[in-house]
Amino acid sequence: MSKQFIIAAPSSNAGKTTVTLGLLRLLKRKGVDVRSFKVGPDYIDPKFHELASGKVGVNLDLFMMDQNEINTSLHYYGQHAEINCIEGVMGLFDGAKKDTGSTAEMAKKLQTPVLLVVDAKAVAYSVAPLIQGFVNFDKEVKIMGVVFNRVGSERHYMMLKEACEDINVKCFGYVSNLKNIEIPSRHLGLNIRDIEKFDSVIDQIATELDKTVDWKAILEASKQVAPKVSSEKKPIDNKNIKFAVAKDEAFNFIYPQHISVMQEVGEVIYFSPMHDEMLPDCDFIYLPGGYPESYLRELSSNTKMLSSIKEFAQNNGQIYAECGGMMYLGKSMISEDNEAFEMVNYFDFESSMANKKLHLGYRVSKINGHTFKGHEFHYSSLINDTETTIKAGITDARGGDATAKIYKKNKVMGSYVHHYFGTSGILLQLINEINK
Numbered sequence: 001m002s003k004q005f006i007i008a009a010p011s012s013n014a015g016k017t018t019v020t021l022g023l024l025r026l027l028k029r030k031g032v033d034v035r036s037f038k039v040g041p042d043y044i045d046p047k048f049h050e051l052a053s054g055k056v057g058v059n060l061d062l063f064m065m066d067q068n069e070i071n072t073s074l075h076y077y078g079q080h081a082e083i084n085c086i087e088g089v090m091g092l093f094d095g096a097k098k099d100t101g102s103t104a105e106m107a108k109k110l111q112t113p114v115l116l117v118v119d120a121k122a123v124a125y126s127v128a129p130l131i132q133g134f135v136n137f138d139k140e141v142k143i144m145g146v147v148f149n150r151v152g153s154e155r156h157y158m159m160l161k162e163a164c165e166d167i168n169v170k171c172f173g174y175v176s177n178l179k180n181i182e183i184p185s186r187h188l189g190l191n192i193r194d195i196e197k198f199d200s201v202i203d204q205i206a207t208e209l210d211k212t213v214d215w216k217a218i219l220e221a222s223k224q225v226a227p228k229v230s231s232e233k234k235p236i237d238n239k240n241i242k243f244a245v246a247k248d249e250a251f252n253f254i255y256p257q258h259i260s261v262m263q264e265v266g267e268v269i270y271f272s273p274m275h276d277e278m279l280p281d282c283d284f285i286y287l288p289g290g291y292p293e294s295y296l297r298e299l300s301s302n303t304k305m306l307s308s309i310k311e312f313a314q315n316n317g318q319i320y321a322e323c324g325g326m327m328y329l330g331k332s333m334i335s336e337d338n339e340a341f342e343m344v345n346y347f348d349f350e351s352s353m354a355n356k357k358l359h360l361g362y363r364v365s366k367i368n369g370h371t372f373k374g375h376e377f378h379y380s381s382l383i384n385d386t387e388t389t390i391k392a393g394i395t396d397a398r399g400g401d402a403t404a405k406i407y408k409k410n411k412v413m414g415s416y417v418h419h420y421f422g423t424s425g426i427l428l429q430l431i432n433e434i435n436k
Contacts, residue, residue, distance in 0.1 A: 004074075004084035005144060005222040006039075006114045008092040008103045010134060014119040015149030017045060019175065020087040022205030024052035026215055027083065029206060035081040037074070039103050040089035041362070041375040041418070043253040043289075047195050049087070052202045056256050060086065062101040063362050063397060064373040064420035067109060073257060073422075074110075083219055086112065092134060092141070096362055096397035104141045113144035113223055120160055121150040121177060128163040135169060144221045145170030147213060150177040157212075170221065173213035181205050241266030241431075244282035248272035250299060251325060253289035257422030262286075264424050273328065277304040284318040284431070285309070287325025289418055293353045293380065296333055300341035313346045318434050319412040323378055326407070326414030327351035330382070347407055347414060349385035357381060362397040363404060363417045368436070370429050374419035376404055411435055 007023075009016040020036070027034040036049035036057045041064060046057025058077045060070050078084040088103030092114065095102035107114050116134060118127055127148075135143045146164060151157045151174040164171040181204050209215065243262045247254065247270045262268045269280045274295060279285070292299055300306075313319055313329075321329050326347070332340045334352035356379040365372045367390065387407050394402045394417070406415045413434045421427040 002035075002078055002081050002084050003219065003222040003224050004078070004086060004110070004112050005218065006086040006088055006103060006107050006110075006112050007117060008088035008107075008114045009117040009119070010130065011091040011119075012094075014117055015175065016087060016117045017048065018149065018181065018205055019115075019117045019147055019209070020045075020085065021048055021052040021202045022175070022209040023213075023215060023218070024049060024085060025202045025206035026209050027085075028053050029210075030215070032219070033080065033082045035078040035084050037078070037084060037086040038089070039086060039106050041377075041420075042089070043255075044195075045087060047252075048198070048202075051195060051199060058256055060106065061420070062105055062109070063096055064375070065422065069257075069422060070106075070109070076260070077256070083222060084225075086110075088114075092116070093137065099138075101362075101397070104138060107142070108138075108140045110225075111223070112225070113142045113221065115172070115218060116143055116146045118146050118148050119150055120148040120156070120174070121152070124156065124159040125163045127160055128167050131164065131169055132167045135167070143169065144218075145172050147172050148174040151175065152177050170217075172215075172218050172221075173209075175205070175208060175212065178204070178208060181208070239265055241284055242282040243268045243284050243286060244280050245270050245286045246273050246288060246325065248274045249290075250274050250292045250295040251288050251290040251328075253323070253418065255420065255422060257420075258286075258427075261422055261424050261427050265427065273305050273309075274298050274302060277302070277308070279305070279308045279312055284320070285312065287319065287321035287328060287414075289323030289325060289378075292324040292328055292333060293335065296335055296339075296341040299328065299333075300343065306342070306344050310344050310346050313344075313410065313412045316411050318431065319414075320430065320434060321412070321414035322374075322418050323376075323416050326416065327380060329412070329414055331384075333380075334383075346412065347409065348387040349382045349407075351380050352383050353380050355381070359403075359416065361402070363402055364395050364397075365404075365406060365415075365417060365419065366393040367391075367406070367433055370433070372419045372421070372426065372430065374417045376402070376416050376418070378416055408434075 038045045049057030093099045093104045329344045329347045330349045332350045336353045389405045390408045392406045
C-alpha cells in the first residue's frame with residue numbers, strides 16, 4: 001500500500017508547482033520512492049515532474065477520464081511507490097463549471113488530503129481567515145496543512161505560523177522569497193531543452209525545502225491508500241497493430257496512458273520526424289502535438305520523411321494527428337515572422353503562428369454517435385483551408401459550440417483537439433472511425 005497527498009493552492013501562481021518540484025527532488029534525494037501525478041490535461045507540468053523525480057509524470061483528469069480510468073492510472077503507475085504526490089490545477093476549487101473537475105473534486109473522489117500552498121509575499125496574520133475559509137468551505141475536502149511560499153524572513157514565518165496555530169491548522173514550513181527559482185507557467189513556447197535548463201533551479205528549491213519544510217511530517221500526514229483498479233477488461237480481438245509514434249523535440253505531447261493502451265492492442269515503435277529519414281514498418285501512425293513551430297526549418301528540410309509520410313497516407317495508411325501533428329500534415333507552417341516552411345502537403349490547408357490567438361478549453365467531440373473527450377491549447381490558426389471535414393458536434397465543457405473541426409481524408413484524421421484515448425475501448429473506436 002502507498003500513501004498519497006495532493007498539493008493545491010488558493011489560486012494559480014501561488015507556488016504549488018515550485019513546492020511540488022522541490023518536494024519531488026528532495027524525496028528522491030532522501031531515497032523515498034515517489035511517483036507524481038498532475039490534475040488536468042496539461043502536458044507541461046508532468047515533464048517538469050519527470051525532470052524532478054526521474055520518473056514519468058502522469059495526468060489524472062476528471063473531465064476526460066472516468067473514475068475507473070483514474071483509479072487504474074493511480075494503481076498502474078503508483079502501485080510500487082512509497083508516496084504518490086498529486087499536483088493540483090489552478091485554484092483548489094476552480095473547475096470547468098464551478099468546482100466540477102477541480103482539484104477539490106479529485107481530492108474528494110480519491111479521499112486524499114490536501115497540502116495547501118499559500119503565497120505569503122504580501123500578507124501576515126490575514127492568512128488565518130483565508131486558510132480557514134478553504135478548510136471550512138467544503139468539509140469533504142480534507143486540508144492536511146499548509147506550506148507558505150515567498151516568505152520574507154524568519155519573523156515573517158513566525159507570524160504566519162501563529163495564524164495557523166490560532167485556527168488549529170498544521171503548518172509544515174515555508175519557502176523563502178528567493179530570486180531566480182521561479183518555474184514558468186505552462187505555455188506552448190516552452191520546449192524540451194528549455195525545461196532541462198531548470199534542473200539546477202529544482203535542485204535549489206529542494207535544498208531550500210530541506211532546510212525549511214518538514215517533509216517527514218508531510219509523509220506522515222498523507223493518507224494510506226489501497227489503489228482501486230477496475231476489473232472490467234473487454235477482450236481485444238486484434239493485438240497485432242504496429243503503431244509508429246512520433247516522438248522528438250517537435251512532437252512530444254503524449255499521455256503515458258496512450259502508449260500503455262497501444263501496447264495492449266499491438267506494438268509501439270517510436271520515430272522522429274526531425275531526425276529519421278523514413279517511417280518504420282507500421283500499420284498506424286500517431287502524430288501527437290508538441291512544438292513543431294519551434295523546429296520549422298528542421299522539419300521542412302527533412303524532405304525524405306515528409307515524402308515517406310505523404311506516401312503512407314496516399315496508400316491508405318492509417319494516421320491520427322492532433323494539434324501540432326495535424327499542422328505538420330498541412331501544406332506549410334508559417335512562422336511568427338510570416339516565413340512559410342513546406343510540410344507533408346497532405347491536408348489542404350496551411351497553419352500560421354503569425355497573429356497568435358489562444359484557443360483553450362475542454363472539448364467533447366461526437367462522431368457517429370460516439371463521444372470522444374479532449375482539450376484544445378494552441379496559438380496557431382489554419383488559413384487557406386479547403387480540406388474535407390467530417391460531421392462532428394464539438395462542444396466545450398459547458399455544452400457551448402466550439403470552433404474546432406475534425407479533418408478526414410482517406411484513412412487520415414486530424415484535429416486541433418487532443419482527444420484522450422487511454423482505454424482500449426476508446427482507442428479501438430477511434431481506429432474504427434479512421435477506417436470508415
